[in-house]
Amino acid sequence: MVKKELATFDDFRLARLGDTGVIVITGSAGHGVAHRLNGRCISAEKFKGKVLLDANTTGRYYWVDSVASAITEMGASGCKLCKPHIPDKDDKFLRR
Numbered sequence: 572m573v574k575k576e577l578a579t580f581d582d583f584r585l586a587r588l589g590d591t592g593v594i595v596i597t598g599s600a601g602h603g604v605a606h607r608l609n610g611r612c613i614s615a616e617k618f619k620g621k622v623l624l625d626a627n628t629t630g631r632y633y634w635v636d637s638v639a640s641a642i643t644e645m646g647a648s649g650c651k652l653c654k655p656h657i658p659d660k661d662d663k664f665l666r667r
């Protein structure tokens with residue numbers, strides 16, 4: 572697993588421009604939730620609030636190379652809104 576903490580706004584911005592991996596947001600208890608890089612639940616405002624204003628006391632942001640690694644190695648769960656653990660083609664299949 573490749574994991575990188577997103578400690579600055581630039582780290583966050585660059586991670587979202589990539590096309591692989593997921594963003595894992597941990598809570599104060601340490602449990603993480605994996606989100607798609609372009610998930611609508613990911614926002615610059617939330618990142619700034621949690622990481623920059625709260626100085627990580629309410630959680631941290633990480634970029635992880637795959638959703639499988641995030642789930643199996645970090646114990647994260649897949650976000651129920653952007654569903655990074657469900658491949659796009661399966662989404663289309665389900666909508667048919």
Ligand SMILES: [Zn+2]
Pocket residue numbers: 605606607610611612613650651652653654
């Ligand atoms: Zn999400």
